[in-house]
Amino acid sequence: MMLDRVAGNAAAMEAVKAALAQGRLSHSVLLLGEEGAGAGFCARCLAADWLYPEGGAAAEAVVRGEGAECLSVRAENKSNTISVDQVRRVRREVYNTALSAKGRAVIFYAAHRMQAEAANALLKVLEEPPAGVLFLLTATTPAAVLPTIRSRCAAVQLSALPEEECAAFVERARARCKDAGFLSAVYGGRIGCVLRCIDDPSRRAVLDDALAAARCAAESDGYRLAALLAGYEKRKADALTLLDDLRAVCGAVVRGEQAAGLTAAQAAAAAREAGWAMGLLQANVNDKLVFSCLAARLCR
Structure with missing residues (x-):
């Protein structure tokens, strides 16, 4: 079957x-x-x-x-x-x-x-x-x-898989993938998200930008973060995916994963800010304004 x-x-x-x-x-x-x-x-x-x-x-x-x-x-x-x-x-x-x-x-x-x-x-x-x-x-x-x-x-x-089980499945299904464990941790065992990230280079690029945004937050580099976010202006769907990925990265850090140099406290705060920004974008608030405020709030 x-x-x-x-x-x-x-x-x-x-x-x-x-x-x-x-x-x-x-x-x-x-x-x-x-x-x-x-x-x-x-x-x-x-x-x-x-x-x-x-x-x-x-x-x-x-x-x-x-x-x-x-x-x-x-x-x-x-x-x-x-x-x-x-x-x-x-x-x-x-x-x-x-x-x-x-x-x-x-x-x-x-x-x-x-x-x-x-x-x-x-x-x-x-x-x-x-x-x-x-x-x-x-x-x-x-x-x-x-x-x-x-x-x-x-x-x-339907529930997400345990992260180890998800990673093992991905390693069998996508032998070329070298970071199945990390992706499974970031996406909390949501196998569909992991496979899309592996199979679609444009989708992986958004995750990489989310990781870069997390590093900017960890280093309080507001200038670099603002420049990164500016690339998502007028791209609402991609911007929401970016922010959702940022929350996913932060969630993995809170659960013990090492990523982007974030501490657990920084990750928890960044996840809240990303969720705040997602809500504004979904309410059709001007994206340039949202990104400017988000960069300032993440790097203060």
């Missing part, structure tokens, strides 16, 4: 596989886990096993996110939300087109990013689901999903 590829979370996976094998899997499943914990990968594996229990090339395609019978919905606009138009397109697709003998699966990635109107449109579908369609939703927490949607889904909670 493709679900056998999901690392960790053995009890949850056994329960899902049993429901699938016994034909009692809910038509709607909510996979819960913090960013990078593997909810999206698990959703694709479950979709593959539901559509193609015999496995094979078609199942592999679904796991890669390429299967024709598995529709994917992600936040795709400037506000990083799922719009009502996206949900309506899916509704038309599953109600108005002929299904193959295998059925169809629909994955809503980061369902907590749905606009209110989109969530209400999805609720109408889940209240009267079309036959032969499996709906899979991923979200960070149950509270982030509309309660009426949550009540119509079977919930599966």
Whole structure:
């Protein structure tokens, strides 16, 4: 089964596989886990096993996110939300087109990013689901999903791996990686975050900038930090990732990891400041002003 590829979370996976094998899997499943914990990968594996229990090339395609019978919905606009138009397109697709003998699966990635109107449109579908369609939703927490949607889904909670287990998995899966232990510590065992950092050079560059920002904070080098942050002006998504990575680095230091020359006290303070800046950026406060204040606060 493709679900056998999901690392960790053995009890949850056994329960899902049993429901699938016994034909009692809910038509709607909510996979819960913090960013990078593997909810999206698990959703694709479950979709593959539901559509193609015999496995094979078609199942592999679904796991890669390429299967024709598995529709994917992600936040795709400037506000990083799922719009009502996206949900309506899916509704038309599953109600108005002929299904193959295998059925169809629909994955809503980061369902907590749905606009209110989109969530209400999805609720109408889940209240009267079309036959032969499996709906899979991923979200960070149950509270982030509309309660009426949550009540119509079977919930599966996924946890990050223990850091040592995550590092061991990464070393097997990405033999070229030389710092699996460090990355696993920074991301707290969130294997998806670790793998993205290894596989995507642009993603690794953001982490490297977060480490550089942490060093600036440790050395009270406000000038260098301000110059680094200026490179993220007008790049809101990347800026939020940078600040989230800075918090992750600081969290690892607080838990005992050595990084960027930070003390635990410095790391705790820097994490608070990064969170403060993230809140302002998410509220659409001018990024140049936020970065100027952040550099001053981190290096005071």
